[in-house]
């Protein structure tokens with residue numbers, strides 16, 4: 001028998017040419033779970049003269065998106081134990097669970113800025129007003145705390161018409177201030193019956209609590225979240241909005257670092273990029289730039305001294321090329337930086353406050369050169385673009401993405417779904433239960449091809465001590 005011959009069957013004995021996946025449909029919470037007498041009505045899209053809905057236009061329970069599309073047939077059991085999950089496909093439903101005329105919608109943005117926030121707000125307002133004829137839409141100011149401590153802003157289509165051309169969030173945002181009972185009481189008191197929450201992992205954890213409390217109180221209020229994180233650290237979805245814009249913006253900093261480094265004897269250009277606990281921005285900016293000699297991310301701890309360390313690598317690179325560019329994600333190397341100020345280790349949301357790895361690394365590089373190469377010229381130019389990569393207008397791709405996210409969320413809430421997140425899975429828009437997505441984390445997989453590609457492009461060490 002030829003052991004190298006390709007197998008004819010996979011693990012379950014099915015022929016490789018045709019196989020069956022046993023997928024489970026993830027159930028989304030629906031208003032009728034706790035309001036069984038709620039009656040549906042026909043969507044106003046039927047009579048919207050811009051639409052000519054056919055049966056294919058509408059989606060139903062049977063339209064699903066399978067989460068996982070990549071399998072190794074020789075090792076994966078397709079039919080049994082581990083469930084292959086599928087999610088409801090996002091889009092308009094023929095039957096909705098609101099009279100749009102009675103909808104009072106609230107929109108809130110929480111956490112850090114991200115390119116595209118204003119586009120999502122704009123499209124929520126435009127979609128609710130123009131597709132469904134919703135008369136009352138309110139913006140909650142300054143994140144979660146705004147529900148109970150500030151007056152809302154009434155939003156209309158005219159007001160938001162050019163918001164997609166602005167960075168930041170016109171509604172303002174903040175960290176901290178999550179008080180569950182005050183928030184849900186305020187939602188009830190203001191009569192909001194649809195709540196759209198735009199935010200990252202922390203925001204999603206808060207949104208789950210809001211949804212659970214609303215369900216506990218059996219209120220006719222739909223809650224949808226739209227995942228926002230410039231770090232791209234939310235799991236399940238393909239990527240988060242604004243991430244690509246941030247990667248694009250980071251190119252300017254890397255190019256400048258490269259020019260500075262090239263223009264000096266033994267020049268090092270050091271760029272710190274956002275990425276609290278994940279290195280997606282640093283990784284993607286490195287791969288798209290190709291000027292980078294070494295990319296340091298939290299998922300792949302590095303060290304400075306000795307064999308296989310950063311200094312040895314840079315020594316060789318400077319000897320070869322006369323310059324080098326290092327990109328470091330803000331969350332990398334934190335365990336090596338001396339920390340003295342115990343008081344400010346958490347921000348208002350409870351996130352760890354990081355020490356400046358760029359400033360620290362610049363100091364370490366200078367100390368190293370002074371120690372080992374005292375008589376040779378050397379310079380480190382440190383560029384920290386921080387907020388410049390996120391406080392910008394979304395690019396065209398992200399603007400389109402934000403538009404589709406907002407419209408997906410509206411269709412889902414109108415259809416009675418609640419406690420869900422709208423997001424793309426394998427290029428198609430799906431509804432994902434909030435509690436499921438809130439516990440996921442999208443980290444850089446240092447075992448996959450992308451990270452190997454970074455290593456082969458930069459030829460940097462793997463920082464595994466031998």
Ligand SMILES: Nc1ncnc2c1ncn2[C@@H]1O[C@H](COP(=O)(O)OP(=O)(O)OP(=O)(O)O)[C@@H](O)[C@H]1O
Nearest residue numbers: 111112175176178199200201202203205206229349
């Ligand atoms: N576990 C939690 N339960 C309830 N609320 C939370 C929780 N974690 C964070 N929040 C609230 O969510 C809001 C945003 O959280 P955070 O500042 O962590 O930003 P984020 O949503 O993770 O976005 P990003 O990290 O992209 O800036 C804050 O108001 C915070 O108080």
Ligand SMILES: O=P(O)(O)OC[C@H]1O[C@](O)(CO)[C@@H](O)[C@@H]1O
Nearest residue numbers: 112113230231274275276347390
């Ligand atoms: O200074 P702020 O607004 O708290 O935000 C900084 C953090 O927010 C993010 O942009 C998103 O989590 C991180 O990359 C960064 O650490």
Ligand SMILES: [Mg+2]
Nearest residue numbers: 111200201202
């Ligand atoms: Mg976060």
